[in-house]
Structures are given as structure tokens and as C-alpha cells.
Amino acid sequence: MASSTDRRLPRLEDVADRANVSHQTVSRVINNHPNVSRATKEKVEAAIAELGYRRNTAARNLVTRRTQTIGVLAAELGQYGPANTLLGVQQAAREAGYFVSITAIKEAGADAISDAIRHLTDQGLDGIIVVVPHNGIVETLAGLTLDVPVVIVGADGGGLFSSAMVDQGLGARLAVSHLIDLGHRRIGHVSGPRDWTDGRSRAEGWGGRLREAGLSEDLLFEGDWSAGSGYEIGRQLAAECAATALFVGNDQMALGLLRAFDEAGVRVPEDVSVVGFDDQPESGYFIPPLTTVRQDFEELGRRCMKVMLGAIEDDAGAGTTVVEPVLVVRRSTAAPA
Amino acid sequence: MASSTDRRLPRLEDVADRANVSHQTVSRVINNHPNVSRATKEKVEAAIAELGYRRNTAARNLVTRRTQTIGVLAAELGQYGPANTLLGVQQAAREAGYFVSITAIKEAGADAISDAIRHLTDQGLDGIIVVVPHNGIVETLAGLTLDVPVVIVGADGGGLFSSAMVDQGLGARLAVSHLIDLGHRRIGHVSGPRDWTDGRSRAEGWGGRLREAGLSEDLLFEGDWSAGSGYEIGRQLAAECAATALFVGNDQMALGLLRAFDEAGVRVPEDVSVVGFDDQPESGYFIPPLTTVRQDFEELGRRCMKVMLGAIEDDAGAGTTVVEPVLVVRRSTAAPA
DNA sequence: ATCCCAATTGTTAGCGCTCACAATTATTTC
DNA sequence: GAAATAATTGTGAGCGCTAACAATTGGGAT
Numbered sequence: 001m002a003s004s005t006d007r008r009l010p011r012l013e014d015v016a017d018r019a020n021v022s023h024q025t026v027s028r029v030i031n032n033h034p035n036v037s038r039a040t041k042e043k044v045e046a047a048i049a050e051l052g053y054r055r056n057t058a059a060r061n062l063v064t065r066r067t068q069t070i071g072v073l074a075a076e077l078g079q080y081g082p083a084n085t086l087l088g089v090q091q092a093a094r095e096a097g098y099f100v101s102i103t104a105i106k107e108a109g110a111d112a113i114s115d116a117i118r119h120l121t122d123q124g125l126d127g128i129i130v131v132v133p134h135n136g137i138v139e140t141l142a143g144l145t146l147d148v149p150v151v152i153v154g155a156d157g158g159g160l161f162s163s164a165m166v167d168q169g170l171g172a173r174l175a176v177s178h179l180i181d182l183g184h185r186r187i188g189h190v191s192g193p194r195d196w197t198d199g200r201s202r203a204e205g206w207g208g209r210l211r212e213a214g215l216s217e218d219l220l221f222e223g224d225w226s227a228g229s230g231y232e233i234g235r236q237l238a239a240e241c242a243a244t245a246l247f248v249g250n251d252q253m254a255l256g257l258l259r260a261f262d263e264a265g266v267r268v269p270e271d272v273s274v275v276g277f278d279d280q281p282e283s284g285y286f287i288p289p290l291t292t293v294r295q296d297f298e299e300l301g302r303r304c305m306k307v308m309l310g311a312i313e314d315d316a317g318a319g320t321t322v323v324e325p326v327l328v329v330r331r332s333t334a335a336p337a
Numbered sequence: 338m339a340s341s342t343d344r345r346l347p348r349l350e351d352v353a354d355r356a357n358v359s360h361q362t363v364s365r366v367i368n369n370h371p372n373v374s375r376a377t378k379e380k381v382e383a384a385i386a387e388l389g390y391r392r393n394t395a396a397r398n399l400v401t402r403r404t405q406t407i408g409v410l411a412a413e414l415g416q417y418g419p420a421n422t423l424l425g426v427q428q429a430a431r432e433a434g435y436f437v438s439i440t441a442i443k444e445a446g447a448d449a450i451s452d453a454i455r456h457l458t459d460q461g462l463d464g465i466i467v468v469v470p471h472n473g474i475v476e477t478l479a480g481l482t483l484d485v486p487v488v489i490v491g492a493d494g495g496g497l498f499s500s501a502m503v504d505q506g507l508g509a510r511l512a513v514s515h516l517i518d519l520g521h522r523r524i525g526h527v528s529g530p531r532d533w534t535d536g537r538s539r540a541e542g543w544g545g546r547l548r549e550a551g552l553s554e555d556l557l558f559e560g561d562w563s564a565g566s567g568y569e570i571g572r573q574l575a576a577e578c579a580a581t582a583l584f585v586g587n588d589q590m591a592l593g594l595l596r597a598f599d600e601a602g603v604r605v606p607e608d609v610s611v612v613g614f615d616d617q618p619e620s621g622y623f624i625p626p627l628t629t630v631r632q633d634f635e636e637l638g639r640r641c642m643k644v645m646l647g648a649i650e651d652d653a654g655a656g657t658t659v660v661e662p663v664l665v666v667r668r669s670t671a672a673p674a
Numbered sequence: 675a676t677c678c679c680a681a682t683t684g685t686t687a688g689c690g691c692t693c694a695c696a697a698t699t700a701t702t703t704c
Numbered sequence: 705g706a707a708a709t710a711a712t713t714g715t716g717a718g719c720g721c722t723a724a725c726a727a728t729t730g731g732g733a734t
Contacts, residue, residue, distance in 0.1 A: 011689095011690055012690065022713065023690090023692095024692080058404065058689085059690035061395035061398075061719095062689090062719050062721085077420060090440065100440075101436050101437060102427060102437055103437075119431060123436055124394050145389075227618065227619045255622050282564045286592075289596075348721085359683065372681060395719085397721055399688095400721050401689090402689080
């Protein structure tokens with residue numbers, strides 16, 4: 001047990017003295033260099049254990065010019081998606097021996113982003129992961145001087161940055177195809193804000209699939225991702241519902257829709273089918289259980305970190321990884337009446 | 338614009354040369370020391386701007402033995418509560434000029450916690466915030482050698498550690514009192530796991546308030562926080578419902594309950610009243626909109642950071658801060674039939 | 675002018691580590 | 705057994721910064 005009167009933490013030198021070797025040999029041991037004899041290695045390891053030695057990261061960072069730290073810049077960190085992406089990033093980072101430092105922003109404005117990036121880079125990071133799902137993020141970043149690898153989550157890096165994303169277009173097509181297969185012809189879409197990359201690409205996927213099927217894509221409504229906006233749109237839709245099926249941009253808005261329909265006496269799925277997006281843990285317990293498109297955020301985060309490690313180690317060009325979403329059919333969809 | 342051929346980043350020395358002062362004077366300027374003349378300060382600031390100088394954090398950390406970094410150890414980081422607590426911590430940290438490094442754990446076992454703490458402390462942190470809502474966390478931490486301040490979120494530090502928590506007992510009492518005021522006499526509780534501090538203290542608050550009112554506290558059911566467990570318990574309850582009102586440990590389980598009741602034809606609030614806990618953003622859009630107890634997680638995180646800063650700067654004893662929850666009445670509660 | 679004190683600026687050392695290289699020892703080969 | 709090679713260990717310098725102290729400067733009071 002370490003006495004609390006110890007002047008200070010042991011250093012490399014202290015271990016070296018104890019093991020009767022040079023500090024450099026100790027350094028070799030803790031860095032797993034080859035060319036250290038079995039006997040010395042054991043001697044050093046014993047000394048390390050006895051002294052309870054731990055390497056001083058600051059000193060190491062100073063000389064190596066690396067920090068083994070990845071910065072994560074996140075907007076909407078309190079949301080299910082970003083929070084779980086962060087979780088995945090963190091897991092993969094720790095496995096690879098990296099630390100994760102975070103900075104959250106409230107508004108995704110250029111100034112806020114620039115400030116946050118400055119705050120992050122002040123730590124001397126080895127890489128930055130950007131989880132900001134708004135359009136224009138690539139342009140904003142391109143305007144900044146960044147001397148470390150950057151991986152953008154959920155947006156195409158446009159050749160400038162690496163990226164990790166879920167195939168939103170595919171997800172939307174999965175949802176719409178399911179509805180078409182069921183026999184629906186009038187399929188509306190409640191989108192997220194069009195200035196969010198995901199909002200836009202889901203809407204495009206919906207439109208694209210409808211066009212392929214020769215169906216009209218005129219039933220488009222724009223929400224703000226919140227259950228409240230879904231509820232408002234649901235009330236309008238309940239009053240005059242031209243669609244027999246609705247593909248909704250996320251599960252929260254779908255929840256709002258469900259409640260608006262319930263209040264108005266519109267039955268789901270008998271009168272109208274509803275498909276969500278995300279598959280949050282609660283979605284299977286909505287009334288009725290929601291058919292939705294699952295995104296694996298943790299996997300997204302892990303992949304993201306993989307791309308990052310590639311960029312750090314090989315200094316290769318922009319890499320991209322795409323996670324495929326899957327359709328989860330529950331009870332909010334059925335054939336039209 | 339910085340040329341990409343620059344050999345390396347400018348240092349204090351480079352700025353000093355440019356401004357014709359000593360490196361120490363530059364150091365004084367960037368650290369806002371008094372006793373620097375207005376003229377020199379401006380000269381130095383100009384040089385800093387021209388060179389695009391940024392302080393090297395590793396070098397500074399090495400000499401000051403401080404990192405200006407707070408570590409956050411979190412279980413269940415993907416959940417609404419922890420994610421938003423982290424958000425609050427991050428905001429307050431950034432304001433105070435601190436960085437936030439995170440480590441997530443999957444299981445709150447002693448080994449996992451000990452590993453995670455080791456991982457965190459390897460960075461040489463100035464403090465650790467622990468967001469692990471399981472019983473026994475205090476004992477687990479007490480068994481580790483920690484040479485930096487620790488603040489525990491959501492659990493009493495037991496005199497050993499500082500803490501920041503929401504008054505769970507009060508929250509439970511608010512919920513039960515509301516039900517009693519409505520005229521209910523048979524009030525059940527669907528608790529979270531009893532090995533979670535919050536689960537236990539909400540259950541205790543419920544029991545305490547019932548006892549005060551001279552009511553029976555025999556209707557206690559234990560879930561696991563998930564909507565699924567709420568659903569299962571709801572099905573049992575629907576079959577033979579001795580209670581006219583239910584206080585549920587969190588909103589997710591309440592959602593499951595709501596659906597089970599809906600399926601079984603039990604009407605809420607006509608046949609049974611339901612109160613949740615947390616007030617997640619979606620809870621107002623459940624069917625029916627959920628009466629619940631709101632916890633301000635961001636505020637919790639901010640307070641937590643405040644306690645941490647106090648501990649770092651004053652090296653004072655264990656501080657504690659308590660956030661008060663509020664009751665949000667919606668439409669899932671009514672007078673008994 | 676002369677001294678003194680405060681305000682400002684400069685000098686030196688060292689935080690704990692890794693890198694590049696030098697020195698030593700063990701192992702092979704003839 | 706000596707020379708050549710490979711494996712292992714040691715030495716010195718310096719990463720960029722701040723703390724402590726030393727040196728300088730510029731006003732008042734004498």
C-alpha cells in the first residue's frame with residue numbers, strides 16, 4: 001500500500017535504480033521493445049510493481065508529440081444516436097489504447113464549431129471525430145486549419161475528410177419498399193429538417209424509391225425531429241389524410257404522430273401505416289409497436305474509430321465506412337384497407 | 338495562412354524572439370500574469386497572432402503537474418440520464434477551462450471499474466467524476482488508491498467522496514403525494530433494480546410517504562428499467578390489479594406499462610393512474626401523456642462540476658450538492674373511479 | 675543628484691520521458 | 705581461440721514549458 005507521506009510519484013529513474021538498470025532499459029520494458037533479455041524484463045517488472053510505478057503521460061506526450069487522445073466534437077450529445085455513437089468510439093478507442101476527450105456544442109454554427117475545435121486542439125490531439133449532423137459541416141471544417149486527421153460521422157467527407165456513416169438512402173428505401181410491398185400507393189414522408197444531412201438523405205431515399213415505383217412524391221412534411229413536431233403534423237394529417245402510409249424521419253416524431261392519430265381516432269395500422277427510423281429501445285413498446293429502420297450507432301462509432309486509427313497510422317487518404325441499416329417490422333404497418 | 342512547409346509549430350521562444358522579449362515574458366502574457374506592461378503585452382500578443390502560436394499543453398502539464406482535465410467514468414452512457422449529465426459536466430468544464438475525458442463501462446463490476454479508473458488516471462487527471470448508478474460504487478471506489486478528487490453522481494459519497502445527486506426521495510414523495518391528493522389509497526410501485534441506488538431510494542421514498550399516510554406498501558414490483566420489463570409487469574397487473582395507481586421507477590417502464598394496459602383494455606387514467614420518473618422529452622407524447630417527475634440532468638452535471646472545481650481548488654473536504662426534482666402533471670393521472 | 679522601493683523583465687534549472695547514438699556483452703563463424 | 709557479428713544495455717541531449725530567483729528599470733522621497 002502506498003504511504004500517503006510519499007514525497008511524489010516514482011519516476012523511470014526510481015524504477016531503474018531499484019532494478020539496477022538504466023532508465024532507458026525501463027523505458028524499453030514499458031514500451032514493449034524487443035531486445036530486452038527475459039531476466040532484465042522480469043527484474044524491471046518486479047520493480048515497477050513494487051514501486052507502483054505509472055508512466056507520466058505528459059512527459060511522454062511532450063517528447064513523442066503524440067497524445068494518444070482522440071477528440072470528439074458532438075452536437076446533440078444528449079440524443080440517443082450521438083450518445084451511442086460516442087459509446088462505440090470510446091470502446092474502440094480504449095481497445096486501441098487511446099483516450100477520448102469530448103466537446104459538446106449547443107448550436108452547430110460556424111463560430112461555435114470553430115471555438116470547439118480550437119478548444120479540442122489545444123490539447124494536442126491525435127485526431128478529431130466530428131459528430132455534427134448538419135449540412136455544411138464539411139464546408140465549415142474545410143475553412144479551418146486542422147493539422148490532424150478528421151473523421152466525420154454521418155456525412156460524406158467530400159474527398160476532404162474521412163467519414164463513417166449509416167446508409168440513410170438504403171434505410172429509407174427499405175422502409176418505402178416495405179410499404180410498397182404491402183400494397184400502399186400513397187406514401188407520405190415526415191422528414192427531419194432539410195438542413196440536417198440525415199433529414200435530407202432520408203427524404204431523397206424516399207423520393208427516389210417512389211419514383212422508381214412510379215408513385216407520386218407529393219406528400220412531404222417537414223418536422224424538427226421532436227415528438228412535438230410529429231404530433232403537430234399528425235394532427236394536420238389526421239384532418240385530411242391523403243396518404244395510406246407514412247415514412248417518418250425518426251422514432252420520436254413517429255411517437256408524436258401515433259398520439260395525434262390516437263386522439264383523432266385514426267387507427268394505426270388499419271387506417272394508416274407508419275414506419276419510423278432509428279429503432280430506439282422504446283420503439284417496440286409504442287402503441288402500436290413501431291415498424292422502423294434500425295441504425296447501429298455503437299457499430300458506427302466503432303467503425304469510425306477504425307477509420308481514424310487507419311488515418312493516424314498510415315497517414316493514408318480519406319477513408320470511408322458505411323454501416324447498413326435493417327428494417328424491423330412490428331405492428332404499425334399493414335396492407336391498406 | 339500557415340504554410341504547410343513550416344518545419345514545426347512555433348514555441349514560446351519563437352514568439353519571444355519575434356517580440357524581442359524573453360520567453361518568460363511571453364509565458365507571463367499567455368498566463369495573464371499581472372506586472373506586464375501594457376506595451377510589452379501588446380507586442381507579445383501581436384507576435385502570437387502573427388505566428389499563430391498555441392501553447393503546448395503537454396509541456397505545461399509536465400511542469401505544472403496538472404492537466405486541466407477531468408475524467409468521467411460512466412456506465413450506461415447511451416441512456417438519457419447519463420448522456421445529459423455528461424453534457425452538463427462538459428459545459429461547466431469548458432467554461433472553467435477544463436477538458437473532459439471519458440471512459441464508459443459495460444458492466445459495473447469492481448474489476449471493470451478498477452480497470453477504467455486505471456485507464457483514466459493514466460492520463461494524469463485533475464479529478465474524476467463517477468456516473469455509475471449502482472449500489473456499492475462507494476465501497477468499490479474506497480478500495481482503490483485515488484490521488485485526485487472524486488465526485489460521485491447520483492449516490493451519497495458516505496463522507497468519503499463528494500457527490501452530486503437529485504433528491505430521489507423527494508421525487509418519489511412528490512409522485513405519491515400527487516396520487517394521494519387525487520384520492521388514491523392503493524398505490525403500487527414498479528421499481529427499478531434494487532441494486533441501483535436510484536431504484537432503491539425511489540422505492541424507499543414511495544414506502545415512506547405511504548407509511549406517513551397510513552397506507553399499505555405491499556404492492557411492490559421490481560423491473561429492470563427497460564420498457565420490456567414494464568410491459569411484462571403491466572401484463573400481470575392488468576390481469577389482477579389491486580392498485581388504483583402506480584408510481585413507476587422511470588418513464589421507459591411506464592411506457593411498457595401503458596402498452597400492456599392498452600392491450601388488456603385497462604384504461605389510463607380512468608381505471609388506473611400512472612406516474613413515471615425522469616421526464617424524457619418523449620414522455621409528453623405517450624398515450625396518454627405521462628405525468629412524471631422531472632430530473633434536470635444537465636443541471637446535475639453542472640453542479641457536479643462545480644463541486645469538483647471546489648475540491649480541486651480548495652482541496653476542501655467532501656462537498657455535496659442536491660438538485661430538486663419537480664412533478665410534471667399530464668394526463669395519465671386522475672381521481673380513482 | 676542619491677538612494678530606495680516597487681514594477682517589470684531576464685536567467686537558470688528542471689519537470690519525466692524518449693530518441694539517437696555509444697558502449698558493452700553474448701553469440702557465432704572460421 | 706580470435707575476429708566478426710548480433711544482442712543487449714547505457715549515455716547524453718532535449719521536447720516546451722513554468723517556478724524560483726536574479727537583474728534591471730523607472731519613478732518618488734530625501
